[in-house]
Amino acid sequence: MKEDMNPGCDAPNELIQKESFLSNIKYLIVGTLFGIVFVKAEIISWFRIQEMFRMQSFHMYGVIGTAVVVGMISLFVIKKLNIKTLNGEEIVIAKKSFSKGLIYGGFMFGLGWAITGACPGPLFAQIGSGYLVVIVTFLSAIFGTWTYGLIQKHLPH
Amino acid sequence: MLEFIKQPWHWSVAGVFIGLTVPVLLIIGNKNFGISSSLRHICAACIPANIPFFKYNWRNEIWNLFFVFGVLLGGFLGTFGLANEADIQVAQSTIDDLRVFGVSDFKNLMPTDIFNFDNLFTLKGLFFFIIGGFLVGFGTRYAGGCTSGHSIMGLASLQWPSLVATIFFMLGGFAMTHLGLPIIFNLINK
Numbered sequence: 644m645k646e647d648m649n650p651g652c653d654a655p656n657e658l659i660q661k662e663s664f665l666s667n668i669k670y671l672i673v674g675t676l677f678g679i680v681f682v683k684a685e686i687i688s689w690f691r692i693q694e695m696f697r698m699q700s701f702h703m704y705g706v707i708g709t710a711v712v713v714g715m716i717s718l719f720v721i722k723k724l725n726i727k728t729l730n731g732e733e734i735v736i737a738k739k740s741f742s743k744g745l746i747y748g749g750f751m752f753g754l755g756w757a758i759t760g761a762c763p764g765p766l767f768a769q770i771g772s773g774y775l776v777v778i779v780t781f782l783s784a785i786f787g788t789w790t791y792g793l794i795q796k797h798l799p800h
Numbered sequence: 801m802l803e804f805i806k807q808p809w810h811w812s813v814a815g816v817f818i819g820l821t822v823p824v825l826l827i828i829g830n831k832n833f834g835i836s837s838s839l840r841h842i843c844a845a846c847i848p849a850n851i852p853f854f855k856y857n858w859r860n861e862i863w864n865l866f867f868v869f870g871v872l873l874g875g876f877l878g879t880f881g882l883a884n885e886a887d888i889q890v891a892q893s894t895i896d897d898l899r900v901f902g903v904s905d906f907k908n909l910m911p912t913d914i915f916n917f918d919n920l921f922t923l924k925g926l927f928f929f930i931i932g933g934f935l936v937g938f939g940t941r942y943a944g945g946c947t948s949g950h951s952i953m954g955l956a957s958l959q960w961p962s963l964v965a966t967i968f969f970m971l972g973g974f975a976m977t978h979l980g981l982p983i984i985f986n987l988i989n990k
Contacts, residue, residue, distance in 0.1 A: 684879030690909070749967075762948070
């Protein structure tokens with residue numbers, strides 16, 4: 644396992660070998676299972692997010708806490724046993740670098756999270772669940788991302 | 801078996817599944833888990849408008865778009881195939897707090913008195929869909945990630961900038977819930 648010190652984006656594709664369009668189906672399958680978990684454990688619920696920010700239920704803290712611990716143990720095992728990707732490449736972890744955006748942007752996202760009851764993942768799952776009005780929220784989120792791109796160089800980082 | 805799956809799942813089950821997404825994506829294709837990046841790829845693919853931030857080879861990151869389309873599909877299958885049969889059980893204290901704001905539907909995953917097309921062109925819609933969505937899209941990109949990229953992938957790989965981000969996600973959420981929402985609901989219910 645090694646680190647990518649200067650990744651191009653925050654969830655980068657670190658595979659060196661080129662993948663065909665169809666081989667991407669495997670990510671669709673993982674995403675589908677992920678979306679099912681989101682619905683089944685009610686993570687996409689606006690109420691669960693309200694409970695979390697009102698500290699009136701342990702549910703979301705339990706979900707995120709367990710996920711972090713399982714992820715941590717998995718990465719430790721990958722490192723210790725020197726596990727490779729299926730096609731034999733070394734596993735690469737993208738480095739997160741500090742910027743003031745983590746503070747300002749993080750706070751802004753938090754504000755939006757409590758209003759919409761959704762981070763970007765649940766937005767997709769809410770739409771799939773039939774809350775079609777969330778398409779408007781989703782389009783507004785795309786516009787937000789686009790606006791960030793537009794004014795990025797004028798913002799403190 | 802199906803009966804068993806149709807119950808709402810415990811938080812620990814969901815946590816294990818979500819946590820395992822990290823090694824699964826790495827092992828099947830060296831992909832770093834993260835979701836908000838998909839919004840950037842959509843901008844880069846559809847509306848780059850010559851902005852440098854959107855000029856990169858988004859095709860190399862297309863796995864991320866397959867993944868989020870899967871999440872949407874999973875939302876559909878989870879709801880229309882394996883739906884939880886009982887209504888959601890919201891904490892009584894949360895119900896009491898939200899009733900004060902005029903929220904009255906506690907049966908579904910989302911309160912239909914807010915998330916409803918009838919509210920689209922109202923003040924409610926402006927706050928809950930337009931402004932809320934904008935903050936999510938702008939904030940996650942400014943912070944370089946969301947709950948998945950920072951709070952799960954970043955914390956699991958012991959990266960301190962992700963801890964900073966997570967702390968500010970939570971602070972923003974607490975501020976909106978306890979300071980912002982009372983004002984917003986007050987305006988809406990006038």
